[in-house]
Amino acid sequence: MFENLSDRLGGVFDKLTKQGALNEADVATAMREVRTALLEADVSLTVARDFVDAVKEKATGQAVTKSVTPGQQVVKIVHDELIKVLAGDDAHAGALKIDSPPAPILMVGLQGSGKTTTTAKLAKRLKEREGKRVLMASLDTQRPAAMEQLGILGMQIGVDTLPIIPGQTAVQIAKRAKQQATLAGYDVYMLDTAGRLSIDETLMAEVEAVRNETKPHETILVVDGLTGQDAVNTAENFNARVGISGVVLTRMDGDGRGGAALSMRAVTGKPIKFVGLGEKMDALEEFHPERVAGRILGMGDIVSLVEKAQEEIEAKEAERMMKRFKAGRFDMNDLRNQLEQMMKMGGMQGIMGMLPGMGKMQKQMDAAGLDDKVLKRQVALIQSMTKEERRKPELLQASRKKRIAKGAGMDVSDLNKLLKMHRQMADAMKKMGKMGKKGLMRGGLG
Ligand code: GDP
Numbered sequence: 001m002f003e004n005l006s007d008r009l010g011g012v013f014d015k016l017t018k019q020g021a022l023n024e025a026d027v028a029t030a031m032r033e034v035r036t037a038l039l040e041a042d043v044s045l046t047v048a049r050d051f052v053d054a055v056k057e058k059a060t061g062q063a064v065t066k067s068v069t070p071g072q073q074v075v076k077i078v079h080d081e082l083i084k085v086l087a088g089d090d091a092h093a094g095a096l097k098i099d100s101p102p103a104p105i106l107m108v109g110l111q112g113s114g115k116t117t118t119t120a121k122l123a124k125r126l127k128e129r130e131g132k133r134v135l136m137a138s139l140d141t142q143r144p145a146a147m148e149q150l151g152i153l154g155m156q157i158g159v160d161t162l163p164i165i166p167g168q169t170a171v172q173i174a175k176r177a178k179q180q181a182t183l184a185g186y187d188v189y190m191l192d193t194a195g196r197l198s199i200d201e202t203l204m205a206e207v208e209a210v211r212n213e214t215k216p217h218e219t220i221l222v223v224d225g226l227t228g229q230d231a232v233n234t235a236e237n238f239n240a241r242v243g244i245s246g247v248v249l250t251r252m253d254g255d256g257r258g259g260a261a262l263s264m265r266a267v268t269g270k271p272i273k274f275v276g277l278g279e280k281m282d283a284l285e286e287f288h289p290e291r292v293a294g295r296i297l298g299m300g301d302i303v304s305l306v307e308k309a310q311e312e313i314e315a316k317e318a319e320r321m322m323k324r325f326k327a328g329r330f331d332m333n334d335l336r337n338q339l340e341q342m343m344k345m346g347g348m349q350g351i352m353g354m355l356p357g358m359g360k361m362q363k364q365m366d367a368a369g370l371d372d373k374v375l376k377r378q379v380a381l382i383q384s385m386t387k388e389e390r391r392k393p394e395l396l397q398a399s400r401k402k403r404i405a406k407g408a409g410m411d412v413s414d415l416n417k418l419l420k421m422h423r424q425m426a427d428a429m430k431k432m433g434k435m436g437k438k439g440l441m442r443g444g445l446g
Contacts, residue, residue: 002258002261004040004258005041005296009034009037009078009296010297010298012037013030013302016074016075019070019071027056027059030074034051034078035052038051040257041257042229044259046267047085050266054084055074058081072305073306075297075303076303076306076307079294079297082292082296083290085265086289096122096220096273097217097218097245098126098132098188098217098218099217101181102182103217104178104217105189105216106210106218106219107119107190107192107220108193108207108242108244109223110195111196111197114251116150117250118274118284119192120150121282122220122248123154123157124282127159132187133186134187135160135161135162136150136160136162136189136190137150137174137177137189137191138151138162138164139170139173139192139206139210140193141169143194144166146194157281175213177214178214191210204241204242218245219243219244219245219246220245221235221247224250225249225258226251227260229263231264232264232268235268235270236268239268239269244268246270246273247270249276251276252276253276258296328430330426330430332389332391332393332422336379336382339378339379377408377410380409381405381408381410381418382418384405384407396419401416
């Protein structure tokens with residue numbers, strides 16, 4: 001489905017993952033190549049550009065972990081971004097929304113896109129996988145052959161079609177389908193609208209009239225995946241005019257460049273629900289962004305390796321902190337870790353808010369106007385302490401305090417504030433230590 005793109009990206013990332021260290025120029029080169037590969041796969045320019053920018057940004061801010069190489073981490077970032085581009089915010093792009101029976105499903109698209117075939121494929125799927133009683137109706141009043149085609153497919157898959165009455169308009173047929181579906185107790189009725197060779201006003205007006213008459217639960221646009229950027233334009237047009245709820249990309253079994261799949265969600269805001277993978281009635285697959293991203297990259301091992309490494313690091317850190325809390329230990333090094341974490345997580349809204357028992361202190365800190373700048377100053381104060389002082393803050397008497405404050409370019413009163421905060425946090429940590437690991441995990445540190 002995405003062979004060319006997959007090969008191209010494979011080449012880029014093979015180079016990258018073999019290198020032990022990466023500098024910015026390496027990543028920049030790789031990203032230029034990714035961008036070219038995307039454009040050659042007919043991904044739209046803005047989508048390709050946004051994609052590469054997002055990856056670059058994440059790759060730069062990424063802390064390097066020991067057990068995986070930087071290149072492997074970049075692969076993981078690309079993988080996650082691919083999923084994002086393919087899926088948007090949808091959790092279940094694959095399912096059809098079918099509410100109260102009889103549920104109307106409107107099938108729209110250009111002639112030759114595979115609309116009639118896809119209507120039958122979906123009907124078969126609803127019947128076999130979900131046990132639905134389905135009625136199909138062709139609204140293609142211009143092409144009797146298309147109406148007959150749906151009837152033949154219906155017989156083939158054992159799904160009823162609405163009898164043809166010559167001379168009826170699309171809206172009349174739609175009304176009749178609705179009546180029939182209601183009277184005979186069908187769960188779903190599917191309306192296969194007429195296609196044209198290109199988008200035209202009469203077609204759109206007709207689809208709109210049918211939509212107003214039936215109020216479909218889903219309006220599924222069928223587009224030919226081989227047509228790349230044109231498929232995305234068609235989708236934009238249909239969506240603007242009649243409003244679509246999802247897309248089926250057909251002919252994804254061919255050696256198309258696959259770009260339509262990558263641009264569709266980002267450009268139209270509508271999910272790809274299914275892909276057509278052949279002429280047979282079973283050749284329809286739910287669209288799974290994770291699987292597709294995996295297929296495009298072909299680097300599943302690396303992705304899971306990086307995931308595992310990240311989980312291990314987080315678990316180890318949580319465990320380490322836990323041990324210290326349990327032992328009632330929370331020294332200046334721990335405080336510095338916490339402060340640095342806060343900065344990484346975007347300030348005070350970060351970790352403090354998630355820790356149990358910290359709400360009150362956060363309010364105090366907020367009241368004291370603790371922002372990133374203040375956090376940095378506090379870290380500077382801790383850095384100005386000796387190793388021993390960091391481990392045992394109780395050593396800090398007047399002369400040491402003066403030295404530390406001076407070293408960080410601040411007043412002793414600043415240091416006193418920091419020490420007070422440390423004492424409060426140490427108390428809270430001790431309490432948390434007693435709550436055990438579960439409490440901590442729930443608190444959000446895990
Ligand atoms: P319509 O004019 O949009 O209703 O298109 P049809 O459903 O009649 O399909 C046109 C042609 O495309 C037929 O020969 C179908 O068998 C074929 N077709 C439909 N979907 C697919 C697909 O996913 N893959 C392939 N290879 N062919 C398909």
